[in-house]
Amino acid sequence: MPSPSTSHVGSYYAASANPSPERPGLQKEIRCDVCVVGAGFTGISAALHLAEKGQQVVVLESARVGFGASGRNGGQIVNSYSRDMDVIEDKYGTDTAKALGDMAFEGNRIIRERIKRYDIQCDLKEGNLFAACNAKQMKGLVEHKALWERFGNDQLELLEGQAYQREIGSKRYTGALLDHSGGHMHPLNLVLGQAAAFESLGGVIYEQTPVTDIAQGEPVRLTTPQGSVIAERVVLAGNAYMKGLMPSLEGKSMPASTQVVTTAPLSEEQARDILPNDRAVEDCNYLLDYYRLSGDRRLIYGGGVSYGGQDPSSIENVIRPKLEMTFPQLKGVKIDYAWSGNFLLTLNRLPQFGRINDNVYYAQGYSGHGVTCTHLAGRLIAEIIQGQRERFDVFAGLPHLPFPGGRLLSVPLTALGGWYYRTRDALGA
Structure with a gap:
C-alpha cells in the first residue's frame, strides 16, 4: 500500500478521478530510447509525443x-505565459517576443x-474570463486584448461596466475580458487520460519509483531504489517535486x-446565479483568485x-473569506474538499527549458501558468529529441538568474514581495 506521501492528496479531483491502474514500481534494469522523470503534464505530454513518433519511452514517477501540480491545479485552460509578450518584448526584444508569441496559444x-x-x-468546458477589480485593471484588460490580438488571438470579447455580470454573478468587478478560446476541465482526468493513451502506444510507466541518482554520460544511467534505467536521452519533468535530484x-x-x-454540489439555481454560462474565472490581482x-x-x-511550499494551518480559513467576498450568496456553503499543491516559481516568471550535457533535457518553472505551457513543453521536447531544436531553443535562450541568497533567503524575501503586492491589490494600485 503506498504511503500517504506518495498517494494522491485528498482533493476533489482524486475523489472523482476516472479509473486508473496502480502501476508497479521498477524492480530491474531496463533500457530505452528516452526516460522521462515525472508523470505530470510536462512528462506525460513529452512521453506521448515521443511515443507517437515511434520512440521507446519509459516514465518514472x-x-x-x-x-503534483498537474493533478491539483485550478483546471483552467489559460493561454500564454505567466509573463506576457509585452514584458518579453521589452526585456528580450522583438524577435524573441514574436517567436514566443507564435507559440503562446499552442x-x-x-x-x-x-x-x-x-x-x-x-x-x-469552453471559455475563461479575466476579471478586473478596479479601473486600472480594466484599462490593463483593454491593452491585454490588443496585445493578444496582435499575436493572433481573435476570440476575445471585452465586457465593460456591468456587462460582465452576464457571466459572473458577483458585484466585485468593474469589467472582464472573455477568451472564448480558453476553457476549463478536470486536470487529473486529463493527465490520466494522456497516460493511458501513452501506454496504448507501447509506453511504460513505473509509479512509486523515485530516481535517486543520475549518472550522466552516453548513455545516461538512472538509479531507483530497486532498479535502474539506461537511456539514450533523459527528460527531467519533476518541476516542484524534484528536490535534490539536480541541484x-x-x-x-x-x-x-x-x-x-x-464546495458541496450546488443546486442548478445556485450554479446559474454565480456562473450562468459555466466559464472559468481568474481576477487580475497579482495574488489572484480563480474559480x-x-x-x-x-x-x-x-x-x-505560500512561498517555500508551506501549507497554512487551515486552508478553508484562507479561502472561505475570498469565496464569500466574491459570492456573498454562498455564505456558509459547505466545503467538501480542501487541499494545496506546489508549483515552481522562477525569478522572471518565465519557464525554464534547457539541456544538460546534450542528452538530458528539462522543462520547469511555469510560475503558476502551467496547464497550457506544460503541453507546449512536451511537444518542444519531443521536437528537439527528434532533431528539430529551433523552437525549444527560443525558450532555452531566455536568461534565468538565481534567486538572491538561494532558497534559504528567497522564501522570506519573496514573502515580503508577496506582502507588497497583496497591499497593492488591496489598495487598487
Whole structure:
C-alpha cells in the first residue's frame, strides 16, 4: 500500500478521478530510447509525443501519475505565459517576443487535440474570463486584448461596466475580458487520460519509483531504489517535486504553494446565479483568485500563495473569506474538499527549458501558468529529441538568474514581495 506521501492528496479531483491502474514500481534494469522523470503534464505530454513518433519511452514517477501540480491545479485552460509578450518584448526584444508569441496559444490547442484524439473524459468546458477589480485593471484588460490580438488571438470579447455580470454573478468587478478560446476541465482526468493513451502506444510507466541518482554520460544511467534505467536521452519533468535530484536547477527556482477548496454540489439555481454560462474565472490581482464549476456543479475556488511550499494551518480559513467576498450568496456553503499543491516559481516568471550535457533535457518553472505551457513543453521536447531544436531553443535562450541568497533567503524575501503586492491589490494600485 503506498504511503500517504506518495498517494494522491485528498482533493476533489482524486475523489472523482476516472479509473486508473496502480502501476508497479521498477524492480530491474531496463533500457530505452528516452526516460522521462515525472508523470505530470510536462512528462506525460513529452512521453506521448515521443511515443507517437515511434520512440521507446519509459516514465518514472516517484508517486502516482498526476500526483503534483498537474493533478491539483485550478483546471483552467489559460493561454500564454505567466509573463506576457509585452514584458518579453521589452526585456528580450522583438524577435524573441514574436517567436514566443507564435507559440503562446499552442498549448491550448494541444490539450484539445489530445482530448479529441484519445476520447479523454475530463469535463471540458469552453471559455475563461479575466476579471478586473478596479479601473486600472480594466484599462490593463483593454491593452491585454490588443496585445493578444496582435499575436493572433481573435476570440476575445471585452465586457465593460456591468456587462460582465452576464457571466459572473458577483458585484466585485468593474469589467472582464472573455477568451472564448480558453476553457476549463478536470486536470487529473486529463493527465490520466494522456497516460493511458501513452501506454496504448507501447509506453511504460513505473509509479512509486523515485530516481535517486543520475549518472550522466552516453548513455545516461538512472538509479531507483530497486532498479535502474539506461537511456539514450533523459527528460527531467519533476518541476516542484524534484528536490535534490539536480541541484544545479534548484537555485534558479523556488516552490510555492497555492490552496484550493471545493464546495458541496450546488443546486442548478445556485450554479446559474454565480456562473450562468459555466466559464472559468481568474481576477487580475497579482495574488489572484480563480474559480470555476466542476462537472457536478461544485464551485472550485482557489487563491493564496505560500512561498517555500508551506501549507497554512487551515486552508478553508484562507479561502472561505475570498469565496464569500466574491459570492456573498454562498455564505456558509459547505466545503467538501480542501487541499494545496506546489508549483515552481522562477525569478522572471518565465519557464525554464534547457539541456544538460546534450542528452538530458528539462522543462520547469511555469510560475503558476502551467496547464497550457506544460503541453507546449512536451511537444518542444519531443521536437528537439527528434532533431528539430529551433523552437525549444527560443525558450532555452531566455536568461534565468538565481534567486538572491538561494532558497534559504528567497522564501522570506519573496514573502515580503508577496506582502507588497497583496497591499497593492488591496489598495487598487
